[in-house]
Amino acid sequence: MAQPYRFNWNDLGDLTEGRPHLGNSTSVQSYRLMQFTFKQVLCERFGREQTAELFRAAGLLAGREFCRNLLDTGLPPMDFIAALQQRLIDEGIGILRFEQTDLERLHFVLTVDEDLDCSGLPLMGETVCDYDEGFIAGVFEQYLGRPFEAVEIDCWATGGRTCRFEVRAMPL
Ligand SMILES: [Zn+2]
Incomplete structure (x- = not known):
């Protein structure tokens, strides 16, 4: 039987070639055409709540890999945030902005303007x-080494x- 697929950054391919x-x-x-057609097909199979959960799980994996492969997790928080903002642009x-940044409680409120997934819908x-x-x-x-939730x-x-989005660290 075929092995279950595991994501690898190299699977994104060599785009120069x-x-x-x-x-x-x-x-x-x-x-968006891909994302919203996936959404319909997954909804038909699994229902809306489960589909939202699947999108969230895939996004979580993408965020981790994005951070691991495209960002320097050794940077101090404010430098990391600046690098993240630039990379997302x-x-x-x-266009990411932080409205509230509480590094002690690990609680953040942030906005994304011109969001790839939904702006203009x-x-x-x-x-x-x-x-x-x-x-x-x-x-x-990926950056802070503990589970987070974003709503x-x-x-x-x-x-x-x-x-x-309201972002907070999950209780350990
Ligand atoms: Zn949105």
């Missing part, structure tokens, strides 16, 4: 950035003009 003309770029539309993921009456919730938790988790409290899809 593989896409000499198109490079490391695609449209937000095509990214460079990757076209979003029609009103849906609920937050849709389950993947982002996982992604943000994964970055914090989206405002979203473009609920009428916000930004996505706002």
